[in-house]
Amino acid sequence: MRIAIIGAGALGGTFAALLSRDGHDVTVTARGAGLEAIRDRGLRLTGGYGDVTAVVDARTTLAETPDLALVCTKAHDARDAIAANAAHLDGIPVVVVQNGLAGVEAAEELLPGSECFGALSIIAANYTEPGLVRVTTTAATYLGRGEGDVDDATRALAEVLGRAVPVVPIANFRGAQWTKLVVNMLNALPAATGLTVQETIADPRTRRILTALMRETVRVGIARGIRFGSIQGLSDGRLRFFAALPLALGQLLPRSMGVRMGAVPNLGSTLQSITRGQATEVDFLNGAVVGEAARAGVEAPVNAALTALVHEVETSGRFHSIDAVVAAVGALGRRQQ
Structure with missing residues (x-):
């Protein structure tokens, strides 16, 4: 062919x-x-x-x-x-x-x-x-x-x-796109900090923010009436259960993703774009969550903050420290308790 x-x-x-x-x-x-x-x-x-x-x-x-x-x-x-x-x-x-x-x-x-x-x-x-x-x-x-x-x-x-x-x-491919969007929340923090995906998951500070990103995305999907598709062990029921958990327990989901990745460093597609000096697709990932939230009449402040941080790295060429990311985003995540 x-x-x-x-x-x-x-x-x-x-x-x-x-x-x-x-x-x-x-x-x-x-x-x-x-x-x-x-x-x-x-x-x-x-x-x-x-x-x-x-x-x-x-x-x-x-x-x-x-x-x-x-x-x-x-x-x-x-x-x-x-x-x-x-x-x-x-x-x-x-x-x-x-x-x-x-x-x-x-x-x-x-x-x-x-x-x-x-x-x-x-x-x-x-x-x-x-x-x-x-x-x-x-x-x-x-x-x-x-x-x-x-x-x-x-x-x-x-x-x-x-x-x-x-x-x-x-x-239900449309629902599966939303499930993959939840998985793609792994991309923004590495692009903002220069860490690998595994390092992002391993650090308790960034893992907490990552959990907030993922949970916020699921909640926006629910507000949009989405029935999540089943891919990579994730399903509509499992994601809805995850969205209802407190942040401390919800961190089990990114932890399990990190185990599945193995030890070979995963840069994430958005960080790869940054390192090549190219525009990223953050507006189509975290930015898409912000846009869908607006259509549902809700907010997505953690995704909005990460979108802005990645754009700052695109413009300046300098990564943010974990402390700076925590200062910019951490309080937003804590509101989701």
Whole structure:
């Protein structure tokens, strides 16, 4: 099958290398040093799925129409990337592999002739250098669309992709996006402090703030009438129970996530953007929670504070100390007792 990967970063690079290893004819879109490295040395993958050097066609935009496309850009780049390649995407199945809540809707708007699916990947991967990706934690990718049951098209697509990388077709994809949004609360504190995700979870000060972030996100989802989808051991019932716990007990959830990650340092996708001097997708993660809270007529002060702190790091290039983060956010979290 001819498969296009739009955005050959950490996740896009992982999917591209594994699909190429499975025998597919893969084209990737990339920019700058990444594009040059892939053209010169191939797309290199190390870590959890083994070592792969994939020889792929690398371009700034697609030159021909593939059989299937995966959009793997950061959330804030998705609309422009889809629009730039729309001539070769409209009319084929398109999978949006992305954080946040709006990616699939953007694809459906820009590609009216396409069947659009969403994928939520729990794989942890670091974009180590241009053209080189290291998988630090292997995990499933969850594929679906809409709020209903799994349909035949989703099952067939999951079967194709699942030969290369673990893919699980799921019902209630919209609810699963919210569950992944809760998981993505792991990203903001590393981006604000420069700590790894594991270090963030291990420190009791940042773990408490992380718990407040996650619990606030669940409560906003509940206020929006969301039925959370089941991924990675999280379910609607478990998240609602978590949202009702006091902060001290709620810290068991991020602790369990840290255990699942293992010991290989996980930088988180937002911190990786910071270290590369790129804009982050914080507005589509913590900022999305703030926006959804406003629509529900409630507030999300912890997410708002972390959004502002990450933007300060983007602007200044300097990370905040844990004490500074606690001073800025800690009191907000304590209000949630």
